[in-house]
Amino acid sequence: MNYGVPLELLESLKDSSHKFFNLSPEEKSLFSSEVMSASTKVMYGTSFVPEKEKTLEWRDFLSLGYTTDEDALRYWPNQCMKETLEYLKLSSKVVRDIVEVLIENLGVKLEKSRIEILCCMKQIQLNYYPQCPNPDLTVGVGRHSDIGAITVLLQDNIGGLYAKYDNEHNNDEEWLEIPPIPGALVIFIGDTIEILSNGKYKSSEHRVKTRSTKSRVSVALFNFPKPTEKIGPLEELVKKDGVARYKQVVFQDYMNNFFANTHHGKESSLDFAKST
Numbered sequence: 001m002n003y004g005v006p007l008e009l010l011e012s013l014k015d016s017s018h019k020f021f022n023l024s025p026e027e028k029s030l031f032s033s034e035v036m037s038a039s040t041k042v043m044y045g046t047s048f049v050p051e052k053e054k055t056l057e058w059r060d061f062l063s064l065g066y067t068t069d070e071d072a073l074r075y076w077p078n079q080c081m082k083e084t085l086e087y088l089k090l091s092s093k094v095v096r097d098i099v100e101v102l103i104e105n106l107g108v109k110l111e112k113s114r115i116e117i118l119c120c121m122k123q124i125q126l127n128y129y130p131q132c133p134n135p136d137l138t139v140g141v142g143r144h145s146d147i148g149a150i151t152v153l154l155q156d157n158i159g160g161l162y163a164k165y166d167n168e169h170n171n172d173e174e175w176l177e178i179p180p181i182p183g184a185l186v187i188f189i190g191d192t193i194e195i196l197s198n199g200k201y202k203s204s205e206h207r208v209k210t211r212s213t214k215s216r217v218s219v220a221l222f223n224f225p226k227p228t229e230k231i232g233p234l235e236e237l238v239k240k241d242g243v244a245r246y247k248q249v250v251f252q253d254y255m256n257n258f259f260a261n262t263h264h265g266k267e268s269s270l271d272f273a274k275s276t
Ligand SMILES: O=C(O)CCC(=O)C(=O)O
Pocket: 125, 127, 141, 146, 153, 155, 161, 206, 207, 208, 217, 218, 220
């Protein structure tokens, strides 16, 4: 838990998320993509791809793509701008360190600058799951994996986050709850690392169930590669494995495919990069 982000900041981040989502619908709608120009990278919305989904997720979100401090000060909502920006800054080192260790453990040495390129695009997402009268009939977030290098996730104490567990001994699907632990952050491996590692690391498939007791907030920090960066299995691993399980894809194309489609598990996004 000693990752350089003060506990008080995590607490105020959760409080400020509630402050934002407690605004009136009119105030929140000022941050919707129809009102904000697409270039600001700020978006308040609901569900994942509402135009395409048959049933919407039981969730609102505020997505804040980081470009510069000036843009953040100008476009991010006052209710949470200071806390999210500080959180983003303070967690960047631990993100780099984790990616570095993951790559090192594959027996591959990558320049620090390349590690930085793999996780330098930062996006904060505040998620809000209203209290739900009938959790069995709804989905908070459907099963998916995150597409960047790694995700750092702060959840409150309500619970409902599950990760898929692959049991090698039987083919049954098992989902384990990731219980809230005060002061702890959850780290998810994303598709970028799965692709780079030629499938040695698996991106974690996860989902959120709604709760009837209370509303829930979570704050995800996504760390993506530069959009123009080509990602593919590391050369040394392809040599060692004798096969490239994924092809080289420009990250922007991977991202466009992800955001253009509805999801039914991680394969629906990873298939885009699978070697044929
Ligand atoms: O709310 C959560 O705990 C997870 C949210 C999530 O998976 C996401 O925003 O990608």
